[in-house]
Amino acid sequence: xxxxxxxxLAIVVIVAVKSIKVVRQSEVYIIERLGKFHKxxxxxxxxxxxxxxxxxxxxxxxxxxxxxxxxxxxTEDNVTITIDTVVFYQITDPAKAVYxxxxxxRGIEYLAQTTIRDIVGKMNLDSTFSSRDMINNQLRxxxxxxxxxxxxxxxxxxxxxxxxxxxxxxxxxxxxxxERNKRAAILQAEGEKQAAxxxxxxxxxxxxxxxxADKESRIRRAAxxxxxxxxxxxxxxxxxxxxxxxxxxxxxxxxxxxxKSLETLKEVAKGEANxxxxxxxxxxxxxxxxxxxxxxxxxxxxxxxE
Numbered sequence: 379x380x381x382x383x384x385x386x387l388a389i390v391v392i393v394a395v396k397s398i399k400v401v402r403q404s405e406v407y408i409i410e411r412l413g414k415f416h417k418x419x420x421x422x423x424x425x426x427x428x429x430x431x432x433x434x435x436x437x438x439x440x441x442x443x444x445x446x447x448x449x450x451x452x453t454e455d456n457v458t459i460t461i462d463t464v465v466f467y468q469i470t471d472p473a474k475a476v477y478x479x480x481x482x483x484r485g486i487e488y489l490a491q492t493t494i495r496d497i498v499g500k501m502n503l504d505s506t507f508s509s510r511d512m513i514n515n516q517l518r519x520x521x522x523x524x525x526x527x528x529x530x531x532x533x534x535x536x537x538x539x540x541x542x543x544x545x546x547x548x549x550x551x552x553x554x555x556x557e558r559n560k561r562a563a564i565l566q567a568e569g570e571k572q573a574a575x576x577x578x579x580x581x582x583x584x585x586x587x588x589x590x591a592d593k594e595s596r597i598r599r600a601a602x603x604x605x606x607x608x609x610x611x612x613x614x615x616x617x618x619x620x621x622x623x624x625x626x627x628x629x630x631x632x633x634x635x636x637x638k639s640l641e642t643l644k645e646v647a648k649g650e651a652n653x654x655x656x657x658x659x660x661x662x663x664x665x666x667x668x669x670x671x672x673x674x675x676x677x678x679x680x681x682x683x684e
Contacts, residue, residue: 396428406472408434418472437472441533444483446490448539455502457546462539465490465521471529479528486525490535493520503542510537 400423401407407419410432426433446463453459465486469475479485497516498506506513517535525532542550 393428397425399424399426399433404438404440406437406439408437408472408476410434415473415477435472435476437469437475439469439472441466441468444486446487446494448541449491449494451495451498453498453503453506454500457503458543459498459503459506460539460541461494461498461537462541463490463494463517464536464538465532466534466536467521467525467530467532469529470531474527474529482525482528482530485528486521486530486532489521489524490517493517503546506540510540513537 399407399419401419401421403421405421407424409416409419409424409426411427411430413432415434416431444465444467446465448460448462450458451461467486469482475482494513494517497513501509501513514535514537518532521532521535541547
């Protein structure tokens with residue numbers, strides 16, 4: 379009797395273990411009943427009927443990554459390059475991912491390889507290096523559309539590496555070095571040109587400033603000389619006026635006035651002015667003096683003859 383109870387207890391434990399399933403977070407169970415799809419068990423406690431229900435598959439709902447093996451691809455200009463790719467995908471319909479394709483990962487891998495060959499085969503070598511974002515985007519769109527019926531969504535595709543043949547790689551490195559040297563020479567020439575322009579502009583501005591300073595100096599010097607001449611003329615005019623006033627007070631005769639005028643003109647002529655303006659009265663005095671001189675000469679000649 380005891381053995382029978384133990385057997386019954388063991389059977390109950392086995393049935394309980396088979397019946398109770400705990401589904402972890404971010405996972406689902408595909409449950410089949412008598413070989414046919416029954417339900418998708420979400421995270422938590424799930425009860426199934428032993429020997430009738432069966433867990434067909436455990437499907438992860440987290441985003442997953444899959445490395446696509448490196449493959450050789452021939453570009454449009456007949457260069458064979460090796461491309462290494464990684465695909466980020468997520469299962470959105472677990473039932474389709476299990477029943478619509480034999481192996482979801484293998485299907486994504488094959489589809490990615492053929493799509494890469496198709497895209498890169500229409501591009502030349504330089505375009506493959508400069509158009510990675512475009513290649514990634516086209517791969518993602520193509521894979522996402524193709525895997526939609528498998529209950530899968532491709533979130534992102536990234537090209538990890540593009541490796542050209544060694545001889546092409548060496549040629550590209552030499553070309554890049556030549557381009558760098560060319561850019562450096564151009565930048566150096568532009569810098570020297572700019573420096574020469576700056577120096578020339580500086581010299582030009584200095585010459586202009588020097589010419590303006592010289593011009594200003596000449597103008598000021600001329601203004602000073604003119605002012606000095608004006609002051610000298612004013613002083614001489616005052617002197618003549620004073621002489622004239624004194625002579626008028628002493629009531630001189632005409633001859634003395636003329637002589638004093640000539641003396642004053644002599645002093646004026648000693649000034650720094652280039653021109654001396656002689657009054658009309660002074661010229662009359664000079665002519666009178668000339669006449670007097672001639673008379674005196676005639677008198678001397680007569681006296682000598684006698």
